[in-house]
Amino acid sequence: DGGITQSPKYLFRKEGQNVTLSCEQNLNHDAMYWYRQDPGQGLRLIYYSQIVNDFQKGDIAEGYSVSREKKESFPLTVTSAQKNPTAFYLCASRVRGDTEAFFGQGTRLTVV
Amino acid sequence: AQSVTQPDIHITVSEGASLELRCNYSYGATPYLFWYVQSPGQGLQLLLKYFSGDTLVQGIKGFEAEFKRSQSSFNLRKPSVHWSDAAEYFCAVDSGAGSYQLTFGKGTKLSVIP
Numbered sequence: 001d002g003g004i005t006q007s008p009k010y011l012f013r014k015e016g017q018n019v020t021l022s023c024e025q026n027l028n029h030d031a032m033y034w035y036r037q038d039p040g041q042g043l044r045l046i047y048y049s050q051i052v053n054d055f056q057k058g059d060i061a062e063g064y065s066v067s068r069e070k071k072e073s074f075p076l077t078v079t080s081a082q083k084n085p086t087a088f089y090l091c092a093s094r095v096r097g098d099t100e101a102f103f104g105q106g107t108r109l110t111v112v
Numbered sequence: 113a114q115s116v117t118q119p120d121i122h123i124t125v126s127e128g129a130s131l132e133l134r135c136n137y138s139y140g141a142t143p144y145l146f147w148y149v150q151s152p153g154q155g156l157q158l159l160l161k162y163f164s165g166d167t168l169v170q171g172i173k174g175f176e177a178e179f180k181r182s183q184s185s186f187n188l189r190k191p192s193v194h195w196s197d198a199a200e201y202f203c204a205v206d207s208g209a210g211s212y213q214l215t216f217g218k219g220t221k222l223s224v225i226p
Contacts, residue, residue, distance in 0.1 A: 004155075031212050040121070042202060042218035043156075050212045058213070090155060092214075097206050098144055098163050101214055103155035 002027045006091050006104035013085075013111050021076045021107045023091035032074035033092040033101065036060060043090065049074055078109065085111045114139040114207045118217035125193050126225045133188040133220050135203030144206040145186040147177055149199050150219075156202065162186060173197070198224045 004025045013019045025032065031050050035043040045058030049068040063082025068074055074093075078085045088108050092101040115138040125131055137143060144163050148156040160171025167179040177188045186203060203217045 033214060035216070040218065042118075043204075043216040045213070045215065048212060048214070056213075088153075092156075094214075097208060097210060097212050100146060100158045100161050101156075101204075103148075103157075105155045106153070108153075 004091060004093055004102055004104040006089075006107050009105065009107060011107055011109045013109070015111055016080045017111075018080060019078050019085075019109065019111075021078070021089055021091075021109070023074045023076065023104060024072055025074075025093045025102075026072060027093060027095075027102060028071070029093035029095050029102070030071070031094050031096065031101075032068070034058075034064070034066065034074070034076045035090045035092065037088040037090060037106075046076065046089075085109060114143065114205055114213070114215050116203050116205050116215055116217035118201075118203055118220050120220045121218070122221045122223065124223040124225060127195050128192050131188075131190045131193045131197070131222070133201050133203075133222070135186045135188065135217060136184050137186065137203075137205045138184070139205060139207050141208060142181065143208045145177075145179060146204040146206075146214075147171065147175070147186075147188050148202045148204060148216075149173075150202065151199050159188070159201075193222075193224055195224045195226055198222055 007022045033048045034046040047066045049055035065077045091104040094101040117136045147159040
């Protein structure tokens with residue numbers, strides 16, 4: 001079945017360590033997104049990519065990095081520069097602007 | 113920059129009552145509009161979408177939404193709420209200008225009283 005897979009579901013890291021969240025889709029979608037979700041804040045856009053080897057910063061890109069080497073994959077690295085990384089992270093993809101986005105089940109990152 | 117406002121943080125309704133969740137957007141042209149629902153700890157599921165044409169759109173689970181250009185609104189409605197509708201609801205907008213940027217509101221949490 002086609003879909004978006006985020007792994008792992010739960011992730012624990014020590015403060016000061018970089019961590020990479022995985023997002024893979026087999027829907028043949030061009031665009032992929034990373035959102036951060038905190039209670040009462042809704043979904044805030046971190047990065048998005050329209051095509052392979054190209055991506056744009058969203059509203060809260062500081063302390064994060066991404067790559068888009070393959071159409072199917074859009075990993076997110078949370079660096080030690082991110083001041084408050086503990087959050088729920090959601091990955092999404094869609095074909096283009098006039099289509100809906102499909103979401104993964106999320107990764108809950110806890111930094112201690 | 114485009115933005116989405118959901119004025120109600122938390123709404124409580126009785127089962128069987130009608131529901132309206134508000135959504136306003138800031139983009140001047142006609143954007144692409146979406147409503148999503150999220151259960152705790154899960155991803156988001158699409159309820160309905162509006163791109164063009166008929167301003168009243170039907171979605172899954174008995175939901176509908178009406179696009180009102182004059183008010184820059186895209187409110188979600190349901191005639192009779194079920195206990196299983198308790199969740200968080202998000203309105204989202206794409207400017208439609210080819211940027212592919214998808215912006216979400218802060219969400220409205222719906223509680224249903226049996």
